[in-house]
Amino acid sequence: MAEKPEFPVVQGGGSLIIAWQIRDKKVLVVGGGEVAAGRILHCLNADARVTVVSPLARLNPEVAYRVAQGQVTHIDRNFQPSDLDDSSIAMVLVAVDDPAASTTIWKLCKERRIPANIADVPSECDFYFGSVHRDGPLQIMVSTNGKGPRLAAMIRRFIAKQLPSDAGRAIETIGQLRVKLRQIAPRQEDGPKRMAWMTKVSEAYSWDEMCDLSEEDMDNLLRYYPSGKVPSLDGLKGMRANPEVGQLDVFDGSFGFSVGA
Amino acid sequence: MAEKPEFPVVQGGGSLIIAWQIRDKKVLVVGGGEVAAGRILHCLNADARVTVVSPLARLNPEVAYRVAQGQVTHIDRNFQPSDLDDSSIAMVLVAVDDPAASTTIWKLCKERRIPANIADVPSECDFYFGSVHRDGPLQIMVSTNGKGPRLAAMIRRFIAKQLPSDAGRAIETIGQLRVKLRQIAPRQEDGPKRMAWMTKVSEAYSWDEMCDLSEEDMDNLLRYYPSGKVPSLDGLKGMRANPEVGQLDVFDGSFGFSVGA
Numbered sequence: 001m002a003e004k005p006e007f008p009v010v011q012g013g014g015s016l017i018i019a020w021q022i023r024d025k026k027v028l029v030v031g032g033g034e035v036a037a038g039r040i041l042h043c044l045n046a047d048a049r050v051t052v053v054s055p056l057a058r059l060n061p062e063v064a065y066r067v068a069q070g071q072v073t074h075i076d077r078n079f080q081p082s083d084l085d086d087s088s089i090a091m092v093l094v095a096v097d098d099p100a101a102s103t104t105i106w107k108l109c110k111e112r113r114i115p116a117n118i119a120d121v122p123s124e125c126d127f128y129f130g131s132v133h134r135d136g137p138l139q140i141m142v143s144t145n146g147k148g149p150r151l152a153a154m155i156r157r158f159i160a161k162q163l164p165s166d167a168g169r170a171i172e173t174i175g176q177l178r179v180k181l182r183q184i185a186p187r188q189e190d191g192p193k194r195m196a197w198m199t200k201v202s203e204a205y206s207w208d209e210m211c212d213l214s215e216e217d218m219d220n221l222l223r224y225y226p227s228g229k230v231p232s233l234d235g236l237k238g239m240r241a242n243p244e245v246g247q248l249d250v251f252d253g254s255f256g257f258s259v260g261a
Numbered sequence: 262m263a264e265k266p267e268f269p270v271v272q273g274g275g276s277l278i279i280a281w282q283i284r285d286k287k288v289l290v291v292g293g294g295e296v297a298a299g300r301i302l303h304c305l306n307a308d309a310r311v312t313v314v315s316p317l318a319r320l321n322p323e324v325a326y327r328v329a330q331g332q333v334t335h336i337d338r339n340f341q342p343s344d345l346d347d348s349s350i351a352m353v354l355v356a357v358d359d360p361a362a363s364t365t366i367w368k369l370c371k372e373r374r375i376p377a378n379i380a381d382v383p384s385e386c387d388f389y390f391g392s393v394h395r396d397g398p399l400q401i402m403v404s405t406n407g408k409g410p411r412l413a414a415m416i417r418r419f420i421a422k423q424l425p426s427d428a429g430r431a432i433e434t435i436g437q438l439r440v441k442l443r444q445i446a447p448r449q450e451d452g453p454k455r456m457a458w459m460t461k462v463s464e465a466y467s468w469d470e471m472c473d474l475s476e477e478d479m480d481n482l483l484r485y486y487p488s489g490k491v492p493s494l495d496g497l498k499g500m501r502a503n504p505e506v507g508q509l510d511v512f513d514g515s516f517g518f519s520v521g522a
Contacts, residue, residue, distance in 0.1 A: 019276035
């Protein structure tokens with residue numbers, strides 16, 4: 001039994017990377033500088049309700065802009081422990097140049113079991129941030145587990161350059177395939193067949209190939225579902241309607257004549 | 262003032278993607294099937310102390326293997342509310358085919374403010390998982406924000422193929438640059454100069470270019486720090502010692518002669 005098992009080998013030293021859901025939840029950001037500005041944007045991109053605690057005079061231009069636009073709620077003073085009395089606060093992000101105050105806030109959060117991140121103090125963080133590429137529904141987060149935020153940003157830029165253009169839109173289109181499949185095979189007992197077919201689809205094409213497929217291609221692909229088969233990429237593209245004769249939902253054999261006429 | 266500001270525009274609809282720190286923290290996994298196996302691996306890769314609650318007979322081979330290897334603690338029965346009495350539990354992950362039991366566990370977790378994920382029930386999740394590429398210190402997480410886990414895995418595979426080979430090792434090497442820089446410029450007041458130079462480095466080379474650099478190249482690069490300058494990639498490579506004459510720490514002008522001898 002000393003043989004290597006077929007199961008993945010544990011690679012310690014990483015983080016648990018997760019997509020936290022903070023839509024409509026309250027996030028308290030303490031501080032209003034450049035780091036706070038980045039945190040605030042991350043939270044707004046995830047539809048959180050953000051409150052910033054910081055004297056107005058210390059807000060950087062981006063934070064001041066978001067306050068002025070009403071994108072965040074602003075409390076114009078330094079942090080007070082009573083700021084945590086609101087039991088609906090889901091997360092606290094601290095970015096102030098005051099290690100003693102930061103540690104106090106961290107401890108208060110831990111007493112209340114509120115997830116918190118104290119910028120630049122790894123030992124006072126339930127979680128770290130990474131560098132995130134965003135394109136519509138697609139989010140790609142790069143973490144180097146402490147080897148440097150600049151390095152993470154470089155890798156993020158590298159990845160963004162490799163991605164097919166318009167990747168976000170393509171994901172929406174591909175996502176539609178699942179939705180449409182559920183429409184044509186809605187029954188609970190269809191579940192295993194649906195899953196098996198979707199797996200076959202994901203094995204038949206690479207992702208960048210799928211990005212080239214149009215909504216029409218997706219509809220053509222769905223016609224294969226009853227048979228449980230998946231056409232080759234060329235086969236699928238070959239089903240595209242000839243633009244000269246407009247959309248042909250079903251090839252009825254009259255194609256050559258109508259074009260030739 | 263109706264002009265477009267220079268600040269990033271908020272793109273709602275995303276998640277807050279974070280690198281959760283669970284080293285040496287207790288994670289309770291309820292269930293022992295295929296989904297649980299994936300969750301357990303994610304947690305072990307982040308050095309968590311994992312307890313699996315599930316009847317032995319229902320463990321899948323991978324989970325049974327990890328139990329047998331002592332990689333996780335096993336409680337051989339169904340979940341009981343008293344499993345949450347341990348106040349040091351940092352996270353709960355549920356993957357059982359029992360919606361009623363799942364909802365009960367979710368509510369118990371929320372009463373106790375324990376972050377939790379109930380597989381396949383988005384409304385009962387503080388966070389979602391994505392598809393993660395791992396290579397040493399590098400972790401890249403792909404989320405399609407609900408457009409399908411298979412799609413996220415496809416994109417993860419696509420990205421993994423684009424990455425320079427041995428990327429993890431390269432990140433270690435590049436990370437060393439920061440460490441060595443701190444050694445040659447350790448003073449607090451050097452901070453701004455260090456940061457400015459590191460920024461210049463990250464702007465001078467792309468990440469895949471940096472992956473081609475050896476430790477020797479990094480040492481050569483560091484010689485430019487006092488001047489605040491950064492050489493071109495070709496310039497840096499040109500400093501490489503001629504292997505025929507061994508390592509040349511400093512070019513002393515005798516290079517041509519020793520080679521020609």
